[in-house]
Amino acid sequence: MIIYIEKQAKNYKQTKIILDKFKNSDIIWIDNYKNLFDKELPLWSNKNSFVVAKLNSAAITNAPNWYWHNDKTSYFFKTSLNCIFDCSYCFLKWAFKNDVPIYFINYDEIRLQIEDKVKNIWVSLDEKEDWNDYELNIKTDLKYKDKIWFYSSDYSDILWMDNISYFLKNFVPFFEKINSPFHKIRTWENFIPSMMEVRTKSANIKAILDLWFIPKNTEFAFSLNPQDLIEKYEHWTSSLDERIKSINILLDKGYNVWLRFLPLLPVKNYKEIYGEFVKEIKTRIDIKRVSSTFVSGLLYTKSDYNNILKKYPKLDILYRLKDEDWIFIREKREMRDYFYNIFRDLDKECFICLDKK
Numbered sequence: 447m448i449i450y451i452e453k454q455a456k457n458y459k460q461t462k463i464i465l466d467k468f469k470n471s472d473i474i475w476i477d478n479y480k481n482l483f484d485k486e487l488p489l490w491s492n493k494n495s496f497v498v499a500k501l502n503s504a505a506i507t508n509a510p511n512w513y514w515h516n517d518k519t520s521y522f523f524k525t526s527l528n529c530i531f532d533c534s535y536c537f538l539k540w541a542f543k544n545d546v547p548i549y550f551i552n553y554d555e556i557r558l559q560i561e562d563k564v565k566n567i568w569v570s571l572d573e574k575e576d577w578n579d580y581e582l583n584i585k586t587d588l589k590y591k592d593k594i595w596f597y598s599s600d601y602s603d604i605l606w607m608d609n610i611s612y613f614l615k616n617f618v619p620f621f622e623k624i625n626s627p628f629h630k631i632r633t634w635e636n637f638i639p640s641m642m643e644v645r646t647k648s649a650n651i652k653a654i655l656d657l658w659f660i661p662k663n664t665e666f667a668f669s670l671n672p673q674d675l676i677e678k679y680e681h682w683t684s685s686l687d688e689r690i691k692s693i694n695i696l697l698d699k700g701y702n703v704w705l706r707f708l709p710l711l712p713v714k715n716y717k718e719i720y721g722e723f724v725k726e727i728k729t730r731i732d733i734k735r736v737s738s739t740f741v742s743g744l745l746y747t748k749s750d751y752n753n754i755l756k757k758y759p760k761l762d763i764l765y766r767l768k769d770e771d772w773i774f775i776r777e778k779r780e781m782r783d784y785f786y787n788i789f790r791d792l793d794k795e796c797f798i799c800l801d802k803k
């Protein structure tokens with residue numbers, strides 16, 4: 447194993463933990479992770495290296511409009527880049543120049559950014575008199591939707607990476623504690639929980655079970671697709687069977703579990719494949735015990751679509767997408783409606799992402 451470590455990351459606790467764990471590795475000290483990250487490298491096929499770095503830029507970005515929860519108080523945050531898995535349709539294919547995993551280790555600073563974000567929403571709203579429309583909306587929405595959401599795992603499969611990053615140990619307890627004051631009068635009822643989503647295609651739930659408590663403010667979201675499609679398009683991810691077994695273990699123990707059916711892929715015999723898939727889910731998972739379900743088709747903005755097409759001109763599913771509306775290249779209406787109907791039949795509250803039903 448070769449570990450590239452930024453010199454500025456040397457004295458962080460997390461780096462020391464990694465060094466301790468990989469005692470027999472070759473260590474190469476580097477000035478800046480971007481010197482590796484910004485290079486076209488062959489696919490990280492031998493899986494024998496990773497990078498440890500300090501994140502100096504913003505860890506948090508706003509979630510796009512209509513992503514799911516209240517779009518004005520939903521955020522992505524990153525503690526790592528690149529993914530061990532190889533999903534053919536993934537935006538990381540063209541977003542980054544190579545797939546060497548980058549682990550950021552300055553957790554204290556990243557947690558501080560999250561705390562500041564939560565605090566600032568309220569400081570700015572509590573103490574202002576001249577509200578603009580945007581701020582008024584946040585204030586009103588929060589009263590009703592009453593949670594602030596942080597989605598981890600946007601740039602990697604954070605659960606899979608946990609055996610090196612110890613992400614859960616460092617962030618799940620943190621999210622149990624941060625709350626946003628609803629009002630100047632700080633009674634218990636006036637605090638709003640800040641929630642975290644951990645999304646994964648891995649079935650390795652050891653790190654979750656090792657937490658030794660059931661978190662209230664973290665939801666574990668499993669992305670699911672039919673096994674044939676996992677084999678064809680989601681290379682190296684856990685099998686459907688393994689994921690379902692892990693989901694059921696967590697449900698039995700009382701964890702908050704979400705099911706994410708995404709992206710639903712435009713394969714030729716999609717009706718048959720997804721019809722069977724929903725039947726399997728129905729028989730193997732007690733949907734009533736799941737916190738929520740969520741569906742999304744495969745979609746790209748026009749520029750992203752052109753990028754992935756350039757990179758993977760032979761990827762069949764790309765050619766079954768259409769220029770359907772002014773934002774996205776996506777599955778045709780009839781196919782999306784079929785998907786939404788079967789998943790609404792599974793769970794009538796199933797949330798449809800970035801589309802109307």
Ligand code: SF4
Nearest residue numbers: 529531532533536602
């Ligand atoms: S698991 Fe997610 S982040 Fe990783 S390659 Fe697949 S789609 Fe991309």
